[in-house]
Amino acid sequence: xxxxxxxxxxxxxxxxxxxxxxxxxxxxxxxxxxxxxxxxxxxxxxxxxxxxxxxxxxxxxxxxxxxxxxxxxxxxxxxxxxxxxxxxxxxxxxxxxxxxxxxxxxxxxxxxxxxxxxxxxxxxxxxxxxxxxxxxxxxxxxxxxxxxxxxxxxxxxxxxxxxxxxxxxxxxxxxxxxxxxxxxxxxxxxxxxxxxxxxxxxxxxxxxxxxxxxxxxxxxxxxxxxxxxxxxxxxxxxxxxxxxxxxxxxxxxxxxxxxxxxxxxx
Amino acid sequence: xxxxxxxxxxxxxxxxxxxxxxxxxxxxxxxxxxxxxxxxxxxxxxxxxxxxxxxxxxxxxxxxxxxxxxxxxxx
Numbered sequence: 653x654x655x656x657x658x659x660x661x662x663x664x665x666x667x668x669x670x671x672x673x674x675x676x677x678x679x680x681x682x683x684x685x686x687x688x689x690x691x692x693x694x695x696x697x698x699x700x701x702x703x704x705x706x707x708x709x710x711x712x713x714x715x716x717x718x719x720x721x722x723x724x725x726x727x728x729x730x731x732x733x734x735x736x737x738x739x740x741x742x743x744x745x746x747x748x749x750x751x752x753x754x755x756x757x758x759x760x761x762x763x764x765x766x767x768x769x770x771x772x773x774x775x776x777x778x779x780x781x782x783x784x785x786x787x788x789x790x791x792x793x794x795x796x797x798x799x800x801x802x803x804x805x806x807x808x809x810x811x812x813x814x815x816x817x818x819x820x821x822x823x824x825x826x827x828x829x830x831x832x833x834x835x836x837x838x839x840x841x842x843x844x845x846x847x848x849x850x851x852x853x854x855x856x857x858x859x860x861x862x863x864x865x866x867x868x869x870x871x872x873x874x875x876x877x878x879x880x881x882x883x884x885x886x887x888x889x890x891x892x893x894x895x896x897x898x899x900x901x902x903x904x905x906x907x908x909x910x911x912x913x914x915x916x917x918x
Numbered sequence: 919x920x921x922x923x924x925x926x927x928x929x930x931x932x933x934x935x936x937x938x939x940x941x942x943x944x945x946x947x948x949x950x951x952x953x954x955x956x957x958x959x960x961x962x963x964x965x966x967x968x969x970x971x972x973x974x975x976x977x978x979x980x981x982x983x984x985x986x987x988x989x990x991x992x993x
Contacts (some may be wrong), residue, residue: 695937869936872967902971 657760658709660716664894664903668717671861671890679857680717680724684710684865685753689743690734698750701898702867707753709894709901710865711760726762728753729849731772740773770852772845779840779848783822786884793884795823795831827879827909834880844884846877851885860889868895871904879909919978919989922950928957928985935961936968939990943974946992951977954988962986 668680685707687698696703710726717724728749732740749757749764757764787794799819819837826832834844854860866874874893881887894901923942927935935956942952952974954961962979965988969975978989 693934695934868971869933869940869964869968871971872964873933875967 657712657715657756658705658899660709660712664713664892665716665720668713668861668863668892669720669722671892672722675861675890676859678723678859680722680861680863681727681853682710682714682724682863682865683727683729684713686729686731686866686870687750688731688734690731693731693734696731696867698753700867702869702896704752704756705899705901706865706867706896708756709896710863711756711762713863713865714766715760715762725768725853726766727768727770727853729770729772733772733776740771744771770849772849775849775852776840776845778852779844780835780838782848782851783835783840783844783884787822793824795825797821797823797831799836824880824883826876832876832880834884842873843876843880846873847880847885847887850877850881850887850889854887854889858889862889862891864891864893865901866893866895868897868902871895875904875906875909878906882909920951921953921989922946924953924955926955927961928955930956931958932960932964936964939965940968943990943992948992950992952990952992954990955982955985956988957985959986962988965990 672678672680685698685703687700687703688694688696698704698707707728714724714726730747732743735743747769749767749769753767754764757767797820799821821831821833821837822835823831823833832843833841835841840848850862853862864874874895878891878893891905893904893906895904923946925938925942927938930938935954935958939952939954946952954965965976969990973993975991975993976988977991978987980987
């Protein structure tokens with residue numbers, strides 16, 4: 653696998669700068685290189701071509717922004733769900749960036765310590781707590797249903813997010829008007845976990861622009877994660893989303909997803 | 919219907935079915951048909967969103983006793 657950097661497209665960098673200027677964002681959070689550690693998801697590990705390219709593109713964008721004196725953060729989201737709690741604890745204690753990611757950073761002359769690593773399990777645990785608070789604050793904003801409801805829209809994650817029988821489900825009305833499951837039994841779904849990740853990143857600096865760079869198979873998950881972030885956490889921050897293949901990407905910004913206030917007006 | 923390739927993805931959960939579909943489509947020619955056998959109910963929306971990019975099209979979907987069947991055409 654090559655460690656050379658793709659060219660950060662000037663049109664993309666210009667768009668990021670324009671978005672920053674238009675919506676006085678002071679910082680850009682680049683989420684790139686997301687990968688899974690569970691052995692059963694080895695096809696989605698850091699060795700996946702799209703994952704590698706996602707990270708390399710993220711580094712290229714980061715470098716281009718820093719050159720223009722724009723404050724940027726590089727965030728690596730690691731899926732540590734699907735392994736035992738002991739393995740998860742060990743992973744967190746001994747975590748080191750994968751060698752192919754380190755090579756990309758070295759090539760770009762960016763210190764390894766620049767990368768902020770966030771584990772999916774941490775967002776998952778926080779998601780349950782925050783959802784409880786949100787439901788308490790605004791019970792009318794959520795639907796409590798049973799897991800057998802045939803109209804439920806789910807986005808399943810491995811192991812922790814299987815469909816459960818006879819459990820309570822917390823849902824909101826999704827972008828297509830059907831109940832979108834955010835939590836089933838004790839399991840927050842990946843849309844809520846992702847929304848919680850965005851929420852937690854935005855907490856440290858609300859004047860933020862998110863640049864998501866993910867494997868294109870996650871397009872539906874990212875769409876629903878952003879939807880939940882805007883509806884449940886009322887995040888006002890703009891998102892630019894890039895979805896990668898092995899050596900190319902496309903942009904999809906889900907313009908149909910509105911901020912909560914805009915959606916309420918409509 | 920002339921199926922170029924079949925993928926038995928029963929038992930696999932999101933996002934593996936879509937990942938394998940994407941990899942299979944990559945090696946197929948334009949116009950080729952791919953048959954998918956899937957048990958994960960969420961792959962439907964994943965596939966629909968993925969195909970919206972214009973590289974493929976779901977041309978048929980049906981239900982078997984324990985799985986769903988999709989026929990995808992590579993565009």
